Structures are given as C-alpha cells and as structure tokens.
Amino acid sequence: MANIDFQLMLITDTAATTAATATARPITEAVEEALKAGVKAVQIREKAMSTQELTALAMELRQITKHFGALLFINDRVDVALCAEADGVQLTGTSIPIDAVRRLAGDKLLIGKSTHSLDEAFDARKKGADYILLGPIYETPSKAKYGEPIGPEVILKVKHRVKLPVFAVGGIKPHNVKEVMEFGADGIAVISGILSSDNIADVTEKYLELLR
Numbered sequence: 077m078a079n080i081d082f083q084l085m086l087i088t089d090t091a092a093t094t095a096a097t098a099t100a101r102p103i104t105e106a107v108e109e110a111l112k113a114g115v116k117a118v119q120i121r122e123k124a125m126s127t128q129e130l131t132a133l134a135m136e137l138r139q140i141t142k143h144f145g146a147l148l149f150i151n152d153r154v155d156v157a158l159c160a161e162a163d164g165v166q167l168t169g170t171s172i173p174i175d176a177v178r179r180l181a182g183d184k185l186l187i188g189k190s191t192h193s194l195d196e197a198f199d200a201r202k203k204g205a206d207y208i209l210l211g212p213i214y215e216t217p218s219k220a221k222y223g224e225p226i227g228p229e230v231i232l233k234v235k236h237r238v239k240l241p242v243f244a245v246g247g248i249k250p251h252n253v254k255e256v257m258e259f260g261a262d263g264i265a266v267i268s269g270i271l272s273s274d275n276i277a278d279v280t281e282k283y284l285e286l287l288r
C-alpha cells in the first residue's frame with residue numbers, strides 16, 4: 077500500500093471546471109499541468125462519466141501520475157480503482173462500506189472516506205479508513221445544497237479525537253490554506269481553486285508554497 081505523504085490532493089470535476097473556464101481543455105492536460113507543478117495526489121471524481129469513460133480516464137491518468145511519481149485515487153468506484161491499479165479509493169457517504177472495501181481490496185488500496193462532522197470522522201477511523209477528507213470547510217457552490225459549511229474549527233476537534241490524516245476540503249483557496257493548516261489539517265483537497273484557474277501551474281505552485 078502507498079504512503080500518505082502528500083499535502084495537496086487535486087480532485088477532478090470535468091463537468092464543473094471545464095464549463096467554468098474560458099480556457100477549457102481536456103482534463104488530462106489540466107491534470108498534467110498540475111502534476112508538472114508538483115501535485116503528488118490526484119482523485120478522479122467524475123460523477124457524470126459512464127463506467128467505460130471513467131475506466132479509460134483512470135487508465136490514462138494512471139500512466140501520467142506514475143510518470144510524475146504521484147498517487148491516484150478514484151472516487152467511489154472500487155472496481156475501477158482496482159482495474160486501473162490506482163493507489164486508493166475515495167469513499168463517499170453512499171459508497172460501499174469501508175470494511176467491505178478492505179475485504180475486496182486487501183492492502184492494494186488506500187481507503188479514504190469523505191466525512192462532514194466529528195461523528196463521521198470518528199466512525200471512519202473505527203471502520204478502518206486510512207485517511208479522511210473533512211468538509212465542506214468553507215462555502216463552495218457544489219455543496220451549497222448541503223447547507224452551511226462546517227468551518228475550520230471542526231478540524232481541531234477531529235484531530236484531537238481521531239488519529240487519522242485529515243484533508244480539508246470545500247472552498248479551499250490560497251487565502252485560507254494557512255487557516256486550515258493552523259487548525260491542524262494534514263493537507264487540503266481542491267477542485268476549483270486549481271482547475272478553474274487560467275494558470276494552473278502558477279496557482280498549484282502557490283498552494284504548495286503555502287503548505288511548506
């Protein structure tokens with residue numbers, strides 16, 4: 077199993093980010109630009125893709141991430157993660173339970189769990205997750221339907237009680253990176269802050285500098 081030795085996870089969302097930018101380009105190109113700038117973990121989160129499209133993207137990004145020495149995670153789809161020889165799977169609130177994934181994947185996959193409260197974080201650790209995403213920390217359009225963001229203070233509570241790497245997600249922009257790290261996050265996960273930027277390399281470098 078791979079080590080969790082990254083601080084910045086880039087999450088893909090083709091539907092949201094190519095529609096939002098004037099400089100729309102294939103997702104593989106955008107990801108490659110971020111990898112060149114130093115990203116060491118990529119999560120493919122493509123809810124609208126067919127299984128075949130998702131598998132093809134996963135295979136392609138597997139080659140590219142390997143070339144850059146970066147980890148690859150697949151949102152929700154354990155089958156696609158195994159098929160593409162990804163490093164991990166990111167389980168959502170509606171995914172197959174963590175223990176079932178462990179039985180299926182053994183130590184082939186890191187298991188990340190998306191969590192939104194102290195209780196969910198505690199439960200993820202109890203059930204055997206290797207790390208968690210915690211959010212939405214700040215406002216983000218894609219999660220507006222779930223109500224108010226949980227705010228950065230929750231990170232401190234979770235770190236106090238849950239012995240797992242915690243990645244802050246949801247509305248993480250360069251100006252609030254320091255805040256989430258000061259509240260104890262081990263790292264951050266970002267979609268629009270990178271993929272909606274018209275200069276992916278520059279903004280990625282900026283995030284990485286802030287995390288140093």
Ligand SMILES: Cc1ncc(COP(=O)(O)OP(=O)(O)O)c(N)n1
Pocket residue numbers: 121151166167168169170190191192211212219222
């Ligand atoms: C508060 C809140 N936000 C999001 C969800 C559902 O998504 P999630 O489980 O975080 O999975 P991703 O698709 O974001 O990876 C939720 N249930 N509650």
Ligand SMILES: Cc1nc(C(=O)O)sc1CCOP(=O)(O)O
Pocket residue numbers: 087121190191192209210211212213215216217218219245246247248265266267268269
């Ligand atoms: C995928 C995701 N999960 C969240 C959660 O809270 O579980 S917030 C989120 C969206 C992150 O996108 P952006 O960086 O553009 O805000």
Ligand SMILES: [Mg+2]
Pocket residue numbers: 190
């Ligand atoms: Mg989520």
